[in-house]
Amino acid sequence: MRDEEAVRQFVERMSRQLSDWGFPPMAARVLFAVMTAEEDTLSALDLAERLDVSSGAVSGAVRYLTDSGLLRREPVPGSRRDLYRLANESWWEASLTKMNRLKSIADAADEGVAALGGPDTRSGRAIAEMRDFFIFCHDEVPLMMEKWRERQAAQD
Amino acid sequence: MRDEEAVRQFVERMSRQLSDWGFPPMAARVLFAVMTAEEDTLSALDLAERLDVSSGAVSGAVRYLTDSGLLRREPVPGSRRDLYRLANESWWEASLTKMNRLKSIADAADEGVAALGGPDTRSGRAIAEMRDFFIFCHDEVPLMMEKWRERQAAQD
DNA sequence: CAGAGACTTCAGACGCACGTGAAAGTAATA
DNA sequence: TATTACTTTCACGTGCGTCTGAAGTCTCTG
Numbered sequence: 001m002r003d004e005e006a007v008r009q010f011v012e013r014m015s016r017q018l019s020d021w022g023f024p025p026m027a028a029r030v031l032f033a034v035m036t037a038e039e040d041t042l043s044a045l046d047l048a049e050r051l052d053v054s055s056g057a058v059s060g061a062v063r064y065l066t067d068s069g070l071l072r073r074e075p076v077p078g079s080r081r082d083l084y085r086l087a088n089e090s091w092w093e094a095s096l097t098k099m100n101r102l103k104s105i106a107d108a109a110d111e112g113v114a115a116l117g118g119p120d121t122r123s124g125r126a127i128a129e130m131r132d133f134f135i136f137c138h139d140e141v142p143l144m145m146e147k148w149r150e151r152q153a154a155q156d
Numbered sequence: 157m158r159d160e161e162a163v164r165q166f167v168e169r170m171s172r173q174l175s176d177w178g179f180p181p182m183a184a185r186v187l188f189a190v191m192t193a194e195e196d197t198l199s200a201l202d203l204a205e206r207l208d209v210s211s212g213a214v215s216g217a218v219r220y221l222t223d224s225g226l227l228r229r230e231p232v233p234g235s236r237r238d239l240y241r242l243a244n245e246s247w248w249e250a251s252l253t254k255m256n257r258l259k260s261i262a263d264a265a266d267e268g269v270a271a272l273g274g275p276d277t278r279s280g281r282a283i284a285e286m287r288d289f290f291i292f293c294h295d296e297v298p299l300m301m302e303k304w305r306e307r308q309a310a311q312d
Numbered sequence: 313c314a315g316a317g318a319c320t321t322c323a324g325a326c327g328c329a330c331g332t333g334a335a336a337g338t339a340a341t342a
Numbered sequence: 343t344a345t346t347a348c349t350t351t352c353a354c355g356t357g358c359g360t361c362t363g364a365a366g367t368c369t370c371t372g
Contacts (some may be wrong), residue, residue: 001237001277002273003271007271007272009271010267010271012263012354013267014261014264014265014268017260017264021177022178023360024360025359025360026360026361034370035279035283036272037279038279043318044318044319045318046315053337053363054361055319055320055363056319056321056322056363056364057360059321060320060321068312071173078321078370079317080262080368080370081318082281082318082319089282090285090286090289093290096293099178104173105173107171108166108169108170112163112166114162115159115163115165115166116163117157117159121157121194122194122196122327123192123193123194126191127191127192130191133246133248133249133304134248136304136307137300137304144300147296148163148289148293152277160370165344178328181330182331188356199348200349201349209331209332210331210332211349211350212333212334212349212352213330213331213332214333214349215350216330235339236338236339236347237345238349266320283326
């Protein structure tokens, strides 16, 4: 049923997609290794073995992921081993909802308008419109997410 | 009024934002050099001078941008010099509307579900939900853009 | 308290994408 | 046809992020 080789390829392909978006590659691999596991927690060693990477790489990746709030570390009492679990089943939703990137762009654009001498110059107007567009998106995305959640709720 | 140094910084900062999204840095610089120009067309030489980069770099960047449909090349009759103009005043809108990335992720996720043995396994279910989420976004974004266009139209 | 197991840190190597600068290519002018 | 103006191509150098592997640290067990 489950095709381990295909799963590997999937993890690799998906990680590539994420890293195209600026996500650290190894962190992406770890994230999908956890998502594609039938177990709901994995140790650092498990991750290193399944991904066939060094323990150091795993260490850096889980640190990134826990800092970002995507993964939760669960120390095992009476053992040096830590287990990792997805902090949020639908991390992608939370990630998109924030979308600080849109805000950063809007902010940068706003400074641009000032540098260009206000929204009444040719170029200033263009950048101002761009800024407004990104502000609009930044506002709309949460609404979109809400719609998604409603739809999900309705499906049950 | 117009602060050239601040404009430079703006171009640089904005390009950085774009390249964080996987956009080629030099292409981003050229794009914003054109957007921030008061002229509506610029030659390759203009671009090289304003950005203080080599002509080779400009050549590669404009090729990328014209191929992507963001810039239009306008040969000047009786001259070897070409001028470049924004192909679309609101290229960002068009770019977001396409958003092939979301589709790619959904496609990859779909293969993942198969590899995991269908949507009835623990991990398969998680990936299937993720897939549906990205399909949802892919469908919603065009609606969002429509809303934006309506709002813009209303503002006139 | 010694040893084993587990994670972290860090210096080094590696690969990759990017921009440079020079040389070649192409088209207009004389 | 030679010259000039502009663009494209490409081999090279560089910088950056990333992974490895070994050494270090910590903590539980015997």
